[in-house]
Amino acid sequence: MKSKMRLLIRLIAIAAVICIAAWMFVIGRGHTVYFDNKTLTTEDGTVYEAPYQIQVFVNDESMGKLKEGDRGMASTMGQDFKMVLHITPEKDAKKTGSAVTLKLPYSMDGIIINLPALLGGAPEEVYREEFIPAAPEGDEEDVEITEGFEMPLEDE
Amino acid sequence: MNKNTSANKSKGNLGSFLRRSSVPIMFIIICAFCIPLSGLSPSYLVNEIVTRMGRNAFLILSLLIPIMAGMGLNFGMTLGAMAGQIGLILASDWQIVGIPGMVLAAIISVPISILLGLFCGKILNMAKGREMITSYIMSFFINGVYQLVVLYLMGSVIPIAHSTIKLPRGYGIRNTVSLLAMRQHLDNLIPLTIKGVKIPVATFLVIALLCVFIIWFRRTKLGQDMRAVGQDMEVARDAGIKVERTRIIAIVISTILAGIGMIIYLQNMGNIATYSSHSQIGMFCIAALLVGGASVDKASIGNVFLGVILFHLMFIVAPRAGAAITGDSMIGEYFRVFVSYAVITIALIMYETNKRREKSRNSEQLQQAQQEEENR
């Protein structure tokens, strides 16, 4: 009886740990989000005109003031992505604020969001694009195999 | 007779206190000598020490439990460090960032640590009386296995998606894996700066939690058993304690803690040196613990913190002080390495001589008792 109890407790503990791990997968997924303030013309000829300037805030932190044609960037965690946009349509015009909440796809590491299209109410496929980084410099690295542990000369 | 031994004991206590504190005192002198020569500002030093305290304390604390179980300095803590690194490599390849990434890495590392700990514990049970050299060679052996896994199996058998982590040839992990997405996330979770000194509050809380765990653990049945095994294996066995099992558990716990400690260490550093991060850890931690006044058979939480302060203070100031004296910074670097090794050597020698002295004293007492018996 006691051993059965123990087994049960262990199983529950393992299940709990696995649940935590799964939860971490959900909330901890990191994405890099790139914001483009660029005019976008879709295939069917719709044009989303870029405003003069958009300032992007993520977590109350400014990610930069994007002039027309600029790209900004933010690292985020989790799939729910919130940002606040301060849009200046024309030079010296009045700012308008707009809060946007997006669902980021789990499979994409880097995501490019075209802000004019997003603000213009375009569908997901139009304003969102996967960012595929250029492969890092192709130099082969030499890995040194160690027999024992070298003397720790360098500081940590 | 009874009175005599107790008087002896108190005298021995004073003597052993001095012996125990000789290493810390020596280090205080070295530091006092080197700090002015190094020309480093006190605020810089305090900042560094606080950072290193957060970085290293957890790892060093992982050494305490095997010492309690009489297994000496667990050079096999490197095994846990490797498990932690594997966890971090996988978590960063899956792009799980921040604290969740660390938690996930810890969860991955634990089963690996348990397996390695079980293996290590089993082997150490086969090599009783030579635990330290065996755990030392064990760390080299597992280092070979680790290199096999990380350099050849990752990317070919274990899927690795990102080319920033993988070697260009298609398998194997790069020399450095960036942990930018996790860097100091735990340290900065609760930001606090006092007079320009950045304090990693959350990290300290985790360390405090571990300290509480260790104190609590000492009082549990298992903890008591461990101490009994540490004092005398045969007596413990006669008292019905499963000696082998207890020793294995001690190593497993130590390995798991070392794995988690390594994750905390690396989140502070901000990148993994895939093939060398773990290799320095063993020596750094053991030397620091010994500098804090611990010995091979006795170590307390206080030793850990004193050790971090003194050892790392020496480590920071020695090269600059060496350069100031000789004009060559390499000498200072070699000097601190020499001192680290010398400290470990001296501690080991003191431990062995004490053990022998005690042994001969015990046999003398036994002889005396026998004689008394005969006289009666």
Add this chain to the structure above:
Amino acid sequence: MNTDKKEKGRIGQFIESFGLPRLIITAFLLLLLILAPFVGADLPTQITNIIARFSWNGILVLAMVPMVHSGCGLNFGLPLGIISGLLGATLSIEFGFTGGLSFVMAILIATPFALVLGSGYGWLLNKIKGGEMMIATYVGFSSVSFMCMMWLVLPYKSPNMVWGLSGKGLRTTISLEGYYIDTLARFLRIRIGNLEIPTGTILFFALLAFLMWAFLHTKTGTAMTAVGSNPTFAKAAGINVDKIRLLSVVMSTWLAAVGILVYEQGFGFVQLYMAPFYMALPAVSAILIGGATVNKATIMNVIIGTILYQGIVTMTPTVMNNMVHMDMSEVIRIIASQGMILYALTRKTEGAK
């Protein structure tokens, strides 16, 4: 008929005394040798390499024998002896000796260092009976890191050894060109096609091995074995245990000093600073692969072990690289040799310590 039976019994005994791990390693090496021609490696060149590496390393492995015999365990403190050898080498060059003479002088100069350091080391090991191996390891490390400072500080002047730019501090590697490179190997060197045998080096090793064998059969030598196998009995028999142990440590240290000099004459360079750091490990695993245990080692173990170890070191990369195009040989060698040490450490030793 009779001899046949005897032979069989011998073979059975041989396998038993050889042990399974060694058998596997031997089989592996033989497999590599058979495979070598098929993957396009030149067998004579490979064998030349194995013989050469055997001749370089033999004496370093031989240095393990006395301490194992006296019960001091595996000499992880080999770097201490190596340092004596390095002092001999650098001083011999500093004093301006060249050619073959520099080798003789290097040995002569190294000897007092080896005796003094070895005595101190032996005295220490007598204080800490039972914990020799761990302390030996750290004595080795401490002395290597101490000498790292000394190589920088000591007033060496020879332009062939110091850093050209600053004119002080020894270089990490010093070429032996013009000094004792190949001094021994050149002696009676045999060349058949691609096969080359450094007869002199092998003879030198044979001489030392024979002396060691002869020593172990003298009165002191048997006393040493007695101390190692049963110290209580040895003490009862009136043997001065500490003195015998001290002698074994000094012998081991001196052999390590000579061993590194022989290694250098084959390798062609003196390696300073960190180089001696892990030189003990290959020597330790070599003698264990040869069939030695923590408290038992013979000259045969040394010879077999060195050939097997060095054979695997030279053969695996060539064969592996050609077969699977994935050079895992180094990692495999590390796992195998460390595993061998681990295996030896877990064996029960005869006689209580």
